[in-house]
Amino acid sequence: MVENRTGALRLVSIRPSIRQVALVATDFDGTLLGAEREISQPTKEVLRRLNEFDIEFVVVTGRPPRYCKSIPQQTGIPTTLVCANGAVAYDPLTDITTQFATLDLSDARALVTEIRDAHPNAGFCAEMADDFVAERRWLQQAGRATETDISDLIPLLDHRVHKLLVNLPDLSADETMAVLNPLINGRANVMHAGLPFIELMPPGVDKAFGLKKLCDQRRIT
Structure with a gap:
């Protein structure tokens, strides 16, 4: 809030600078991927801009890792993957899966x-x-x-x-x-x-859980 000339307070919306953003995350099927099973050109342009600013891009999906290998080709930029509804992370560059949680x-x-x-x-x-x-x-x-x-x-x-x-x-x-x-x-x-x-x-595990685990690893708050 700021004070105007009459002494009244008014709300001011402050947009964060893109350079303050460390990570952007989204769902994939039905969100990033449209009805035609493709990512739109305007969305790809936004993703390209994220890459230009070195902002990590994360797809959080219910898919298992084996069904995620094509996602970086579809997005056109380096893409971190949180798979299986938050239970695992998958690195498509190294083909390594990291488990965040398991059932007892x-x-x-x-x-x-x-x-x-x-x-x-x-x-x-x-x-x-x-x-x-x-x-x-x-x-x-x-x-x-x-x-x-x-x-x-x-x-x-x-x-x-x-x-x-x-x-x-x-x-x-x-x-x-x-x-x-x-x-x-x-x-x-x-x-x-x-x-x-x-x-x-596992109890308590969902996409938000997996994204938080990834952010904790990256020390992103």
Whole structure:
């Protein structure tokens, strides 16, 4: 606020200088990437300006790292990636994945066991750092190619598991969430992206969590 000649106070909007900005972050699908599955030319021009001012550009996405490798080519500038809804960071230049959070392994195994006991036709898969492991039933129910004969995910889970995906036959993601939330009972952060399965993340982990972790690493406040 500043005082004018009459002694009254008035609000003054002060725009920060672009040189005060250290990092810009955005979602990708449906945000940076438009309906045509392309980044618009005006947006690319803005991204180019960020690069000219050495401002770090970060895409925060629900995609796993293996589906993020083309993003820097699409943005046209160096792009830092926070993937898997905040659970991991991925450096496309070095092809290195850094995990920010994982599910407790005993909880992950218990969740699969308890959900399967209650719903024998449930299908499961897991994201574990760079690895993706899926049961045949999950692939079938998700309409994916069935390239595996895995019938039980549990023996393949390890300490790197940062996401479990669960589908129930003939149920939408919202319906699956409503059915399974009482059983999950806070042991995982439950979300979905509109596809016919739900995602079980470590408690408290989401895109904001992953972005904060990255900023903490960079000492950006």
